[in-house]
Amino acid sequence: MREYILEVRNISKRRGGKVILDNVSFSVRRGEVFVILGPPGSGKTTLLKIIAGLEAQDLGDIVINGEVVNTFPPYMRNVAMVFETLALYTNMTVFENIASPLIAIKKDREYIEKRVREIASLLRIEQILDRRADKLSGGERQRVAIARALAKEADIYLLDEPFLNLDAKIRYALRTEFKKLKSIVGKTIILSTSDPHDALALGDRVLLVNNGRVIQEGVPVNIYKAPKSISIARYLTGNMVNEIFVARDSKGEITSNIGRDIYIDPRVLDTIVKFGRSSLILTNYIDSCIIDRHIVECDGVKIRGSFLGYEFRGSEYLVYARKEDFVFKSLSRKLASDLNIGDEVDVCLTRDGMLFFDGETGDFLG
């Protein structure tokens, strides 16, 4: 059996003179959850539709199970898809929606009845099978769309933004169920999302795309710990990163954009020198930043700033401090109870969670 169930080779697509996909290539392993992550308009939906055969590429090949399927009509590719719009047949009942792919391949009534009830029970929608599809809540609609895709025993399931436009509670519940479902179904799933949290939480591997181009590919941990550029780090965290711009002047002295009044650990200094760049961006994810009244030991960069406030997030606090015009954020389990807005605090960007990017190009250095 081939390792890769799907190979996307040099796919390019233009629409109305605009480049939608530019030489996109990647491969998907059998049974894995492969996430295509990118901002809205980056070409994710077009890519999925090209894989499904619903849109034609200008250049490149789609290979499924080792066979080039460029000329195959959608139903011959044996893929199922959950559309971003869900595309439920609102003139039909939930049962008829789920049964649709089975009716199309002319399965007998008994089989259809059994299979639909089986899938409905898996997704916990048995009680709404007789309801019309336009009389469902957001979460139910989502489940029915997934159920319809699952009814088809496909080799590859394509899920286009499956958690979009859902409120946080349903989103979280579906995300949890997705993991369970994945282990039961055990098929290859390609999921597109613009939410980095979904991508990192659900994907076995993640493909980052922007403006129709592949930016980075890898397992979630590697992408998170070694993003190819500062913009990816910002995107992955929703701009929840602390950044300091440092430069080396002609005398070799190190200056930063927040002044000289900072402490940089010698080991960090060594790393800066080792990279040999004229300027760098030191980045630190908020979960490896500490903000407290006094921090005695800091193995990274320590800044004296003032307490700006906090957000309570259930099990954690998002703490803010500022130094001149720069705001630092820290995710912490504890909060010093005697802190008042404006109080002096120490901000420590720990060395452990520190990433270095080129100051001019924004490229990842280490």
Added chain:
Amino acid sequence: MKKASTYSKALLQYRIKRYLRFALILLILIAYLIPVYEMFVLAFKSRTEMYSNYFIVAQPTLDNFKEAYEHGAYSAILNSVIVTAGGVSISLILALLASYAFSRYPVKGKNLLMFYILSTRMMPPIALIIPVYIMFFNLGLKGTYGGLVLAYAMMTLPLSVWMIKSFIDDVPVDIDQAALLDGHSTTYILFKIVFPMIAPGIAASAAFAAITVWNEFLFALLLSGIETKPTSVLLSSIRGERGFNWGRVAAIEVIYILPIIALIFWLQKYMLRGLTFGTVRK
């Protein structure tokens, strides 16, 4: 105290405005309904009572309806039903297929074609009547049901295409693609999924087309024959021995407007849904 008096003054003003608005609406409604009411009253009046008792019927009679029957009103109504049903059906079938193609396929010069289709409605029908008459006469279609049905299908097609296309445009293309991926044929997608989804729109288009055909006079006058004469033509030709028999005319008019009123009441829900379809983002 001052505050309270300002409040009651504003309330009074608001109430006066509301009553005035209501009175205006009532006035317009009466102006519209008086002729209809008068038509119903006349239809049940005897000849002797015709020019007396304005607005009321002292001794209602069905004589006018009997006379209408004797003068071929019922066969004219049947003719109207045949040509309306035929014209609207053909127009709808063609419009559904054309609208789907315009909505879903990359037709070259789509906007120009759509404008061209609509532009045929901008031309006054009277400007077309002579060439259409000659053409229908030469084809042997004059005086036949087929001729009238064809003419009305042609007449209502542009508006139906425009209306139905806008309804199909509101159905996401993902629906068609999902069905295609399920393995359904285009015919199945059209007739089992897309068209049922825009049923209110189709009903609205059908109702508008039916009203147009039912009320049409000019083409009916020139293209119908003695046997195929619809009600609009019959009404214009009714003349008694001593001028117009208004009672008979009113009786035919009552029979004439009842089917279309019934149709509108029946399709009212769909027409309203059809007219507002797509105005709210789902």
